Amino acid sequence: MITPAFAVVGHPNKGKSSLVATLAQDDSVRISTLPGTTVEARTFPMKVDGEVLYTLIDTPGFQRAHKTLSWMKKHETDIHKRADVVRQFVETFKDTDQFFDECQLLSPILAGAGILYVVDGSKPYGSEFEAEMEILRWTGQPCMALINMIGEADYSEQWQKALSQFFQIVRVFNAVNAKFEKHIELLRAFGQLNEQWRQPLEKAVNFIHKDREDRAEQSARLIAETISESINLTMTKKLSEDDNEEKYKPELKHDYFQELIAKEQRCRKTIEKIYHYHNIDRTEANFKLLDDHLFSEQTWSIFGLSQQELIMTGLAGGAAMGAVVDVAVGGTSLLLGAGIGALIGGVSALISYDKLASFDILGMPLGGHALQIGPMKNRNFPYVLLGRALFHHQLIENRTHAMRDGLNIEDDEGRTGASRISPELRKNFETCFSKFRKNDADADEIETLTKLIVECMRG
Amino acid sequence: MPATRSKSLLEDLLKIENQLKTDASTSYELLQQRDRKIGIELKHLKNNPINQLRAWLSLTDEAEISHQTIGRSNFFISSCLVIFGLITGTSTGLALFFYTGQQPINVINVLAVGVGLQLILLLTFFLSTTFNSQWLQNLLASFNAGRWAARLAYILPSLKSSLDKFFNRRHSIADQKIVKWQTIYWSQQFAVAFNLALLLSCLYLVTFTDLAFGWSTTLDFDNSFVKSITDVLSLPWQAVFPAAVPDLNLIESTRFYRFNTISMNNENDTLTQAQLAGNWWRFLLLSLLVYGLIPRLLTLILAKLRLNSSIKASIMSLPGLHLLLDRMNNPAVATLAETPEVAAAAMQTSAEPTITALTNRQVFLLHWGQPAFDQNQIEQYISNATGAQLSGFELIAATNTDSIPAASNLPVLNQQTALAIIVKGWEPPTLELTDWLTELRTHYGPQQLIAVVAYDTDANQQIRTAGKTEVDTWHDFLKRQKLFDIVMHGVRE
Ligand SMILES: Nc1nc2c(ncn2[C@@H]2O[C@H](COP(=O)(O)OP(=O)(O)OP(=O)(O)O)[C@@H](O)[C@H]2O)c(=O)[nH]1
Ligand SMILES: [Mg+2]
Numbered sequence: 001m002i003t004p005a006f007a008v009v010g011h012p013n014k015g016k017s018s019l020v021a022t023l024a025q026d027d028s029v030r031i032s033t034l035p036g037t038t039v040e041a042r043t044f045p046m047k048v049d050g051e052v053l054y055t056l057i058d059t060p061g062f063q064r065a066h067k068t069l070s071w072m073k074k075h076e077t078d079i080h081k082r083a084d085v086v087r088q089f090v091e092t093f094k095d096t097d098q099f100f101d102e103c104q105l106l107s108p109i110l111a112g113a114g115i116l117y118v119v120d121g122s123k124p125y126g127s128e129f130e131a132e133m134e135i136l137r138w139t140g141q142p143c144m145a146l147i148n149m150i151g152e153a154d155y156s157e158q159w160q161k162a163l164s165q166f167f168q169i170v171r172v173f174n175a176v177n178a179k180f181e182k183h184i185e186l187l188r189a190f191g192q193l194n195e196q197w198r199q200p201l202e203k204a205v206n207f208i209h210k211d212r213e214d215r216a217e218q219s220a221r222l223i224a225e226t227i228s229e230s231i232n233l234t235m236t237k238k239l240s241e242d243d244n245e246e247k248y249k250p251e252l253k254h255d256y257f258q259e260l261i262a263k264e265q266r267c268r269k270t271i272e273k274i275y276h277y278h279n280i281d282r283t284e285a286n287f288k289l290l291d292d293h294l295f296s297e298q299t300w301s302i303f304g305l306s307q308q309e310l311i312m313t314g315l316a317g318g319a320a321m322g323a324v325v326d327v328a329v330g331g332t333s334l335l336l337g338a339g340i341g342a343l344i345g346g347v348s349a350l351i352s353y354d355k356l357a358s359f360d361i362l363g364m365p366l367g368g369h370a371l372q373i374g375p376m377k378n379r380n381f382p383y384v385l386l387g388r389a390l391f392h393h394q395l396i397e398n399r400t401h402a403m404r405d406g407l408n409i410e411d412d413e414g415r416t417g418a419s420r421i422s423p424e425l426r427k428n429f430e431t432c433f434s435k436f437r438k439n440d441a442d443a444d445e446i447e448t449l450t451k452l453i454v455e456c457m458r459g
Numbered sequence: 460m461p462a463t464r465s466k467s468l469l470e471d472l473l474k475i476e477n478q479l480k481t482d483a484s485t486s487y488e489l490l491q492q493r494d495r496k497i498g499i500e501l502k503h504l505k506n507n508p509i510n511q512l513r514a515w516l517s518l519t520d521e522a523e524i525s526h527q528t529i530g531r532s533n534f535f536i537s538s539c540l541v542i543f544g545l546i547t548g549t550s551t552g553l554a555l556f557f558y559t560g561q562q563p564i565n566v567i568n569v570l571a572v573g574v575g576l577q578l579i580l581l582l583t584f585f586l587s588t589t590f591n592s593q594w595l596q597n598l599l600a601s602f603n604a605g606r607w608a609a610r611l612a613y614i615l616p617s618l619k620s621s622l623d624k625f626f627n628r629r630h631s632i633a634d635q636k637i638v639k640w641q642t643i644y645w646s647q648q649f650a651v652a653f654n655l656a657l658l659l660s661c662l663y664l665v666t667f668t669d670l671a672f673g674w675s676t677t678l679d680f681d682n683s684f685v686k687s688i689t690d691v692l693s694l695p696w697q698a699v700f701p702a703a704v705p706d707l708n709l710i711e712s713t714r715f716y717r718f719n720t721i722s723m724n725n726e727n728d729t730l731t732q733a734q735l736a737g738n739w740w741r742f743l744l745l746s747l748l749v750y751g752l753i754p755r756l757l758t759l760i761l762a763k764l765r766l767n768s769s770i771k772a773s774i775m776s777l778p779g780l781h782l783l784l785d786r787m788n789n790p791a792v793a794t795l796a797e798t799p800e801v802a803a804a805a806m807q808t809s810a811e812p813t814i815t816a817l818t819n820r821q822v823f824l825l826h827w828g829q830p831a832f833d834q835n836q837i838e839q840y841i842s843n844a845t846g847a848q849l850s851g852f853e854l855i856a857a858t859n860t861d862s863i864p865a866a867s868n869l870p871v872l873n874q875q876t877a878l879a880i881i882v883k884g885w886e887p888p889t890l891e892l893t894d895w896l897t898e899l900r901t902h903y904g905p906q907q908l909i910a911v912v913a914y915d916t917d918a919n920q921q922i923r924t925a926g927k928t929e930v931d932t933w934h935d936f937l938k939r940q941k942l943f944d945i946v947m948h949g950v951r952e
Contacts, residue, residue, distance in 0.1 A: 013887040024794045030802065033928055034935070035887030039803050047793045049495065063890035101890075123885045124916060126829040151885075152918045211792040218782055225778050236627075266483070273487040274782075276795065442633065443776045 004197035005043075005055040005113035006190060009105045011132065012036055012061030014120045015148040018175035018402035020044060020058040023183055025276050027401040035061065041104045046204050053204035054190075054197075057113060059105035065131035068102050072138060082138040086110060106139065114193050115143035117167065118175070122151035125158040133166040142193035144169040146186075168193060176402045184209060216397065219271045220453035223389040224446050226267040227382050230260050231436040234374035239361075245371045249359060256373045261294050264385065268392050275396050281404070290392055294384070303387030303417030304380045309426075375439065382433045387417025390456055397457070421456055428452055468770045469637070470530045471513050472777075473624075478519055479779040491791050493519070498787025505788055509771050512780075515787065529625055532618040536608045540649040543608075548656025555657075556664045563673030563713065569743050573657060574692065574750040580650065584758055588643065588765075605645030633776055636769035644762040651759050654751040661747060665740045672739035673713040682711050693742065695749050703741035713739065804939070817877055817910055818846035823870055826881045827892060832914075832922050837881060840914055840922050847879070866902035877908040884913030884925025888936040896942050911937065 008016045012035035021029035024044035030037050044056040062068075072085050090106050093099035109115055115136050119129070136143060145167040147156050156172055163170045173186055187205050191198035235256045237248045268290075272280060282291065292299050360372045421429065432449045482490055497518050504511035555569050586595060587603070609626075612618045625641075628634045664670060674685065686707050690697075693704040774780065822845070830837055838849050872878060878899065882888070899909060913925035913933055925933075 011887070012889065024796065026795045028796065028800065030800050034803070034932055035889075037803050038800075040801050042796055042798065042800055044794060044796045048790045049499065050791075061887075061889075064894070065889075066891055067894075120885075123883075124831040124920075126831065126883070126886070128828040153916060153920060155920075207790060207792050208794075211789075214785060214789055218785055221781050229778065270483070270779075270782075276487065278486075443772060446776065 001200055002196045003052050003054060004190070004194065004200055005057060005108060005111070006116050007041075007057045007059055007105060007108040007113040008116045008118060009059050009109070009132075009136065010061060010118040011129065012063070014061070014118045015150060015175040015402075016061065016118045017058050019116070019118055019146065019148065019173070020056050021402040022175055022178060022400040023187065024056055025401050027277055027279050029058065029401070031402055031404055041108060043108075046208075048204070048207050053200050053207070055113075057108045059108070060101040062105070062132045062135075063101045064099060065102075065135060066128075068099060069131045069135055072135065083110070083140045086135070086138050102135075106135075109136070109139045109141050113141065114190065114197070115139070115141050116190075117143060117145045117163075118148055119145065119159055119163070120150045121147035121156035121159050121172065122149050122153045124155045125162050129162070133163075137166055143167050144171065144190070144193055146170075146175075147172045148175045176400060178400065179398070180212060215274050216393075216457055217450065217454055218274050219393050219396075220457060221446070221450045222267050222270055222274075223386070223393070223453050224449035226263055226389070227385050227433075227449065228436050228446055230263050230376065230385055231382055231433065232375050232439060233259060233263070234372050235259065236362075236370040236372045238368060238370045240368075245359075245361065248371050249373075252359075252371060252373050257295065260376075264294055264388065267389065271393060271396060275399075276401065277396060277399070290388060290395075294388070299388070300380065300384055303391065304384040305418050305426075309419060375437070377437060379433075382429075382436070383418035386421075386429070386453070387419070390420075390453070391417060393457060425452060425455060467530050467533070468513075468767055469533065469625075469641070471516055472637075472770050472774050473529055474516055475512055475774060475780075476777050478516065479777055479783065482783075483779065488793070488795065491786050491793070494783060494786035495789075495791035501787065508784055509774060511787065512774060512783075515783070529621045532612055532621050532625070535615075535618060536605070536612050536645055537648055539611065540604060540608050540645055541652040543604075544649040544652025545656040548653035549660045551653070552657045552660025552664070556661055556670060558664075558668065558670050563671040566672050566674040566713075566739055566743065567676050570692075570746065573743070573747045577654070577751045577754070581754055581758070584643070584647075603642055603646050604649040605642035608645055608649075609642065633769045633773035637766065637773055640762055640766035640769055644759070644766050647755060647759040647762045650755045651752070654747070654755050658744065658747045658752055661740075661744060665744070670740065672743070674710070675714065682707060682714065685710050685714075689742065692746055692750070696745050700741065700745065703745050705739065705742050709738055817879065817908075817912075820847050820908070821850045821876045822847040822879045822910075823850055823872065823876065824879050824881055825869075827895075828883060828886060830881075831883055831916055836922050837914070841879065841881065841912060844914075844924060845879070845912065847877070850876070866898045869899070869902070872903060872907055874906070877910060878903070880909070880911045882911055882913050882933070884915045884929035884933070888933055890940075893936075893940040893942070896937075896940070900942070 008020050010016050013033070017029050017031045017038050021027060021031060024046070026044060029042075038058055038060045041057055041059045044058070045052045046054050046056070068089065072082075072089055075085050075088060076082060077085075086106060087110055089099070090103050090110060094103045094107070117133065117136060119125075143166075145163040147159050147163070147170065149156070149172065160170055169189065169192060171186070171189060173182065178186075184205055187201055187208070191201035233256070235252055237252050239245060239248075272278075289302070358373070358377070361369055362372050418426075429449075429452055432445060432452065435445055494515070497515050500518070501511050501514050504514060551572060555572060556564055558564050609622060613622055626638055628637075686705070689705045689710070697704055822841075824838070824841065826837070832840075841847065842849055869878075880896070882892075896909070896911075900907075903909065911933060913929060915923050915925040915929065917923045
């Protein structure tokens with residue numbers, strides 16, 4: 001099977017690298033407001049089990065397009081030999097500084113790569129671009145123009161008209177903000193450039209699609225595991241005969257809540273890893289929302305269920321009256337804690353720990369006694385975790401690897417977190433969670449929860 | 460196929476758990492590469508995850524050394540229990556079958572220990588395996604030889620830490636079951652050893668010494684009652700070994716009382732009586748086998764099976780395990796660049812735009828590239844923004860090679876005049892412009908004022924001053940291209 005390659009070319013600073021970063025899902029690509037960020041051509045092979053299905057090539061922008069074109073015109077002999085002139089140009093200048101960028105970007109095209117010409121449709125068209133387009137036309141390779149919208153203004157119509165003079169296909173594609181479905185569409189469209197490329201691209205697209213679904217499912221499983229572990233988390237301190245358990249309580253509490261926080265962090269890190277994100281800027285507005293302390297009142301009111309929703313869910317799930325009372329006591333509004341802030345340090349308005357998990361003295365398998373904290377009996381707790389995890393996953397999933405700053409997720413009807421889950425689905429969650437609370441859950445239960453979470457993710 | 464695989468499933472559980480923990484800090488791409496490679500090699504095990512994982516473990520072999528100790532502790536505890544079981548079994552056998560020649564061996568004793576006690580212990584086994592009540596578990600724990608041995612092993616510092624780790628693993632419910640079934644398994648090892656030794660010592664004594672059996676009790680048992688008991692006990696082998704079922708005659712003739720021996724019952728028939736008395740042995744051996752050893756072998760097997768299945772369940776619920784299976788069994792889709800990127804030079808300056816330089820000067824305008832607005836609008840903008848008097852020069856658009864004016868075709872300038880290169884602020888400067896600016900500088904000499912003025916277009920497609928980012932970019936570019944004496948003009952707050 002033939003392996004198509006695509007060289008992403010254009011004027012400097014038009015979003016070439018952004019396009020490549022998004023399509024190759026690689027957040028290590030350098031992207032900046034400065035022109036001349038990309039200094040060398042760089043290949044991004046798309047491989048399945050080592051077999052390359054297509055290759056993307058990021059290139060530096062044109063620097064001396066007019067001079068290049070006039071050199072070529074001078075050396076032109078025959079219209080059907082223009083590609084040879086381009087080749088001759090690259091041969092002549094490849095080791096010089098003068099046309100370094102041009103040689104970098106033309107070489108892969110001469111080697112057979114298709115052309116993806118990127119322009120910024122939010123800025124007016126100018127005839128100075130014609131030199132670049134003319135050079136590309138001289139190579140005789142299949143080509144597509146992509147109108148990228150960097151700013152707010154819309155000049156795409158002028159661009160469309162001008163570009164269609166030079167390119168087989170012209171499409172609008174937002175390199176930074178495009179949704180995943182759009183990536184897939186675009187990759188498919190590459191196949192229209194050349195009949196022989198269609199099949200490998202189709203194959204690649206199917207793998208990328210499947211891979212994406214797998215990642216969502218893996219994330220769901222991680223979230224399910226984390227919730228189950230967090231609900232069941234207990235910590236024990238072995239007591240000797242004459243120990244007073246009171247003296248161990250503060251430290252045990254501290255460790256316990258830190259561990260819950262750490263579990264959540266690990267889950268997020270892993271999900272980011274699954275989606276190939278390594279350099280997320282944590283100061284983005286949405287991430288800041290998640291950065292809020294797991295046990296802060298705000299977190300609970302944003303991500304958990306309201307007291308009323310909890311009661312509804314409890315009743316719908318067939319819980320007894322006792323559960324309702326439990327909810328009333330453990331619900332968010334009563335959870336303003338005192339004296340706990342000092343424990344974790346610097347965080348105000350933490351909800352009361354004692355309402356969340358209690359201490360117990362228990363016998364050890366080999367004799368002796370231990371002080372135990374946990375498991376977490378609070379009914380809202382799993383929803384808070386779930387709500388936060390879903391939100392985080394949504395942030396990651398809707399991101400592209402070209403983003404270097406925040407992305408805003410609109411609340412649907414002002415609701416975030418677990419409140420977004422339909423009452424129908426919530427009932428099923430409750431069944432799962434109550435099993436976890438009874439410490440009665442096994443791998444099958446995790447499986448069930450995973451499926452529920454996947455359902456939530458799909459919306 | 461992997462050459463080495465550790466035999467202990469439990470050890471593999473701990474190793475897999477450990478490896479997964481190590482992996483948590485490795486990059487996804489590396490893990491994918493490693494695991495998919497192994498996964499392809501182990502494709503035949505795809506439907507048998509436990510075996511696939513164990514094979515995977517032997518192929519990753521990073522944490523080979525650790526966790527050997529749980530195997531050692533396990534071996535130590537098992538050996539202690541087996542040895543202890545053999546010793547107590549043998550001594551119990553010797554004690555039960557202790558024959559002085561004075562008095563026959565009391566069958567009731569043998570049955571009490573070899574059958575009665577065994578049945579009681581079996582009952583506790585079933586209670587502890589079927590009911591989960593904490594109270595019951597604690598009570599029964601005291602009968603559990605495995606726990607005692609584990610406590611004993613705890614005393615040894617070299618085993619303590621591995622046991623600690625093992626007993627405190629409480630990740631999933633399966634882990635609690637592992638501890639339960641492991642201790643039960645240990646106690647079944649003891650029980651099998653005990654019963655085996657008891658049976659063998661009995662067999663030994665029967666074979667190599669001449670024993671006489673009788674039965675005796677203070678209780679008011681009559682012969683037919685004893686007969687019914689032995690009949691019930693013999694039910695399992697009645698059909699196969701009728702000779703091992705005591706008949707009424709045997710029972711009647713072998714009853715004895717503390718103060719007389721069998722031989723005193725009937726002095727004339729000593730030999731037959733003695734032979735009769737010896738006849739009990741078949742029954743006793745089979746009782747020990749059927750009620751002692753065999754059930755224990757069965758419980759040992761059961762405990763092993765349950766232990767293994769809870770270890771497997773625990774493996775399957777290890778955090779990160781499904782990710783691993785996915786990595787092995789799903790095609791590895793890779794899209795990343797294979798080589799790291801070369802960094803461009805960093806931005807060097809921030810803009811220090813000059814407003815005054817062009818004020819009241821006569822300025823000639825040259826536009827780089829195709830103007831985005833018509834000439835009037837641009838001239839209007841320039842004179843407003845710079846306060847320059849625009850001379851009647853045309854706006855020259857450098858849009859293609861031919862239209863870039865050669866320096867020699869440009870107007871003659873003097874100290875009072877200036878040249879302003881108008882650029883579209885959003886279009887990044889290119890080396891082609893550098894070339895031209897350099898050419899202009901050479902042509903006009905170092906004294907001539909040459910400025911770059913950028914403009915921008917707003918959302919309504921109206922002309923406006925270029926923003927800070929663009930101006931910074933241009934300014935940085937001019938410096939980088941060593942065109943220090945070219946002034947950058949215009950900034951939008
Ligand atoms: N909002 C928005 N910004 C974009 C988009 N595409 C590119 N940008 C921004 O435009 C700038 C340039 O993007 P790059 O991807 O570095 O452009 P490039 O063509 O690779 O630039 P060079 O490598 O310097 O030639 C960056 O600041 C991007 O964030 C887009 O679709 N939307
Ligand atoms: Mg770039």
